[in-house]
Amino acid sequence: MSTQPETLQQRLERLNSALEEGSTGQVRRMLNRGLAAVDVAQLLESTPPREREQLWAMIEPELQGEVLQYLVDDIQTEFLGRMSVEQLLSIARRLDTDDTADLLQRLPNTMIQRVLAAMGTAEREQVERVLAYPEDTAGGLMDTDTITIRPEVTLAVVQRYLRRHERLPESTDTLLVVTRRRELIGHLPLTRLLVSDPDITVREIMETDLVTLTALTPETEVASVFERFDLISAPVLSLDGKLLGRITIDDVVDVIREGAGHTMMSMAGLEDDEDTFAPVLRTGRRRAVWLGINLIAATVVSVAIGFFEDTIQRIAALAVLMPIVSSMGGIGGSQTLTVMIRGIALGHVSRTNLRWLVVRELLAGSLNGVLWACVVAVIAVVRFDDLQLGVIIALAMVINLVTAALVGTLIPVLLKRLSIDPALSGGVLLTTITDVVGFVAFLGLATVFYT
Amino acid sequence: MSTQPETLQQRLERLNSALEEGSTGQVRRMLNRGLAAVDVAQLLESTPPREREQLWAMIEPELQGEVLQYLVDDIQTEFLGRMSVEQLLSIARRLDTDDTADLLQRLPNTMIQRVLAAMGTAEREQVERVLAYPEDTAGGLMDTDTITIRPEVTLAVVQRYLRRHERLPESTDTLLVVTRRRELIGHLPLTRLLVSDPDITVREIMETDLVTLTALTPETEVASVFERFDLISAPVLSLDGKLLGRITIDDVVDVIREGAGHTMMSMAGLEDDEDTFAPVLRTGRRRAVWLGINLIAATVVSVAIGFFEDTIQRIAALAVLMPIVSSMGGIGGSQTLTVMIRGIALGHVSRTNLRWLVVRELLAGSLNGVLWACVVAVIAVVRFDDLQLGVIIALAMVINLVTAALVGTLIPVLLKRLSIDPALSGGVLLTTITDVVGFVAFLGLATVFYT
Numbered sequence: 088m089s090t091q092p093e094t095l096q097q098r099l100e101r102l103n104s105a106l107e108e109g110s111t112g113q114v115r116r117m118l119n120r121g122l123a124a125v126d127v128a129q130l131l132e133s134t135p136p137r138e139r140e141q142l143w144a145m146i147e148p149e150l151q152g153e154v155l156q157y158l159v160d161d162i163q164t165e166f167l168g169r170m171s172v173e174q175l176l177s178i179a180r181r182l183d184t185d186d187t188a189d190l191l192q193r194l195p196n197t198m199i200q201r202v203l204a205a206m207g208t209a210e211r212e213q214v215e216r217v218l219a220y221p222e223d224t225a226g227g228l229m230d231t232d233t234i235t236i237r238p239e240v241t242l243a244v245v246q247r248y249l250r251r252h253e254r255l256p257e258s259t260d261t262l263l264v265v266t267r268r269r270e271l272i273g274h275l276p277l278t279r280l281l282v283s284d285p286d287i288t289v290r291e292i293m294e295t296d297l298v299t300l301t302a303l304t305p306e307t308e309v310a311s312v313f314e315r316f317d318l319i320s321a322p323v324l325s326l327d328g329k330l331l332g333r334i335t336i337d338d339v340v341d342v343i344r345e346g347a348g349h350t351m352m353s354m355a356g357l358e359d360d361e362d363t364f365a366p367v368l369r370t371g372r373r374r375a376v377w378l379g380i381n382l383i384a385a386t387v388v389s390v391a392i393g394f395f396e397d398t399i400q401r402i403a404a405l406a407v408l409m410p411i412v413s414s415m416g417g418i419g420g421s422q423t424l425t426v427m428i429r430g431i432a433l434g435h436v437s438r439t440n441l442r443w444l445v446v447r448e449l450l451a452g453s454l455n456g457v458l459w460a461c462v463v464a465v466i467a468v469v470r471f472d473d474l475q476l477g478v479i480i481a482l483a484m485v486i487n488l489v490t491a492a493l494v495g496t497l498i499p500v501l502l503k504r505l506s507i508d509p510a511l512s513g514g515v516l517l518t519t520i521t522d523v524v525g526f527v528a529f530l531g532l533a534t535v536f537y538t
Numbered sequence: 539m540s541t542q543p544e545t546l547q548q549r550l551e552r553l554n555s556a557l558e559e560g561s562t563g564q565v566r567r568m569l570n571r572g573l574a575a576v577d578v579a580q581l582l583e584s585t586p587p588r589e590r591e592q593l594w595a596m597i598e599p600e601l602q603g604e605v606l607q608y609l610v611d612d613i614q615t616e617f618l619g620r621m622s623v624e625q626l627l628s629i630a631r632r633l634d635t636d637d638t639a640d641l642l643q644r645l646p647n648t649m650i651q652r653v654l655a656a657m658g659t660a661e662r663e664q665v666e667r668v669l670a671y672p673e674d675t676a677g678g679l680m681d682t683d684t685i686t687i688r689p690e691v692t693l694a695v696v697q698r699y700l701r702r703h704e705r706l707p708e709s710t711d712t713l714l715v716v717t718r719r720r721e722l723i724g725h726l727p728l729t730r731l732l733v734s735d736p737d738i739t740v741r742e743i744m745e746t747d748l749v750t751l752t753a754l755t756p757e758t759e760v761a762s763v764f765e766r767f768d769l770i771s772a773p774v775l776s777l778d779g780k781l782l783g784r785i786t787i788d789d790v791v792d793v794i795r796e797g798a799g800h801t802m803m804s805m806a807g808l809e810d811d812e813d814t815f816a817p818v819l820r821t822g823r824r825r826a827v828w829l830g831i832n833l834i835a836a837t838v839v840s841v842a843i844g845f846f847e848d849t850i851q852r853i854a855a856l857a858v859l860m861p862i863v864s865s866m867g868g869i870g871g872s873q874t875l876t877v878m879i880r881g882i883a884l885g886h887v888s889r890t891n892l893r894w895l896v897v898r899e900l901l902a903g904s905l906n907g908v909l910w911a912c913v914v915a916v917i918a919v920v921r922f923d924d925l926q927l928g929v930i931i932a933l934a935m936v937i938n939l940v941t942a943a944l945v946g947t948l949i950p951v952l953l954k955r956l957s958i959d960p961a962l963s964g965g966v967l968l969t970t971i972t973d974v975v976g977f978v979a980f981l982g983l984a985t986v987f988y989t
Binding site: 348451 | 558576577580700701706729731735768788799803812814815817821825828829832833836839844856873875876881891909914969973
């Protein structure tokens, strides 16, 4: 009867306890019959490399293909890289064209050619049609198994035609109406087919205001079109207007989820499609690059402080308070930066409203600058019994929070214009600037005041 | 014929140029006829408050309801707050039950009661059935207009029954099969209805392995179920197993998008459903709280440095190099933290594999610690011509990067166990710890070595 879906956690725990008890038979049964392919993938993604190998070996070859398509790129590449052409072929035979093409793209070019060469002509041509387009475009996402009908037939004929199928392609919500030359002229939603008089023709009731994608539409644009029009599927056309295939919502959901996660991971200098359980060396190597970039930034900041070594030597209290100025600037700037990155991603920011945003951020930054400058000044005066020090840190705070607001607003816009991902490099750039400005303002004012 | 969808940017620019030319007539036409409701919402979200008011006033009352449901909570609350009961009623009359309930939830309780009291009995009961459940549960997301059929009838009867409808509810992909007591026993996908023999009964071909949600299932769990099973719609049951309604993929897509954006915004201490063009005072007030929390953290760090004021007084070079140690620790820790937050969100992290992750992070942290410690030591020695200083900063770097790895792994797990959002408070907690450990290690070692 009806299934109450188990939570992710429950499923993991059930399998983990079977694993711990060492009951291989039970694990094997769960992997091959007890769990859906998507859950097996989830389980593999939640397992460290060595145990993952063992689990993978227990999955029956017929099921491996379906499990593979749900795995993150990292793990796909690993498993696929060790397969023979025969194994790859038998996996391809069980998948949709678009899923096969997705998996093939993880392989080196020579291997792709060998697998394609071993396929039947019809199958190869279908896969090649998808492979012809970059993975992150509508063409790379599309499926080629569409049901098309002709405009001049009646709905009764359409129904008889459908009954000749054993099943319709997954997520079929509408039938595409094409001319003899595969030019798309409309579509007939199943819900409309079912409520209409069987004697009228397709042309009379088909919907003609359809939203189409071209094969080279970028996947982020595809996702935004699906969201705007609440679509379940959308047809993909070639550049000369011929119907190539269709994209379904399940593939788009993946794009939407990955897109949002991408920004978050980028902000920490990470790849979005990374294996959570990547081995030490791969993890270490990938992170080293980001730490290196950051070291350059930190060295710049350190050089800026170096100009004021004499002042610090005389008043060590400055070194004690320094981090407060820079940290408040960094936090204020990051908030502005995050709001801007989100605003750009949502398409809210344009040439015309940028000035309004800069002014808003400058005003909000000034308000918070003055507020927290007063608080920090009081802390400094109480702690070091030095009124001048309070004035200096208050001024530095205001300068730094206003700079942070300005820089946080403009950096993402400038990076975007230079076609650099603002989420990736915006943070390092911002904190380098706020650190330098904060330290120079604070230590520079101190040098002036105390001499 | 077919529509090539305009990009977000193009639509905005077209309207902006009409606005700039001051051609109110043209703007009014675009708002009320030229653009889809979702595009008008996008446009309002991309406009500063004053111009937004003007645009809103130009939208015909009949369209306002549809536009409203696409706006972020902030703006919904603003517009709805100024409407009369009559205006709210006329908006409710044009929307689905779930969308009406969504909008009503933005209003104060007394206003909700006044609107409900003014509704017809049938309408009120439907809306109240959705309002009974929290906004972020399956019950709060569901729609109550479902098509149900009985198991004993033939498909031909089903088809005749459907033809009595003028149209089927949006995103209907399957018909729900219920008993006389509204107990759900299966479902009949439209795609299966269309390929099957009209003379067999529903019971013979309905699918019985259906995935159901209960009204109190949290929306994040709803999203994960839709993703796992590639669903277009799913039925929602009451706690005693009666059919209440169904959830469709378009509402789930919103949950998925918001969920991923939520983590990113939380990491900067921001609300995820915020108006990009919120006015200065609201923006300033919301950010002040986060800056205040950060000031407490920065003060703790400053107190830690304070213990070494004498050492800094003697060797000002320490103050110059200090930020390098803390910044590298902060970056290393943030990378670990982000990987863990994502791993937890994806359900990859559990009691059993946590130890593996801690060990992996400690090893990767050590490797990078040693690598960058050497580089920084060379920089320090070259710059200050002091071998001892190089050794001290190298040791402090290794200590701080290893600590960052350990803390970055454990903080999100601990916060999660305490039911605190790791994305919100993890970053401040982490950098406070890495700053304190970095400064104490560096300045402490220096105090020991130089005395």
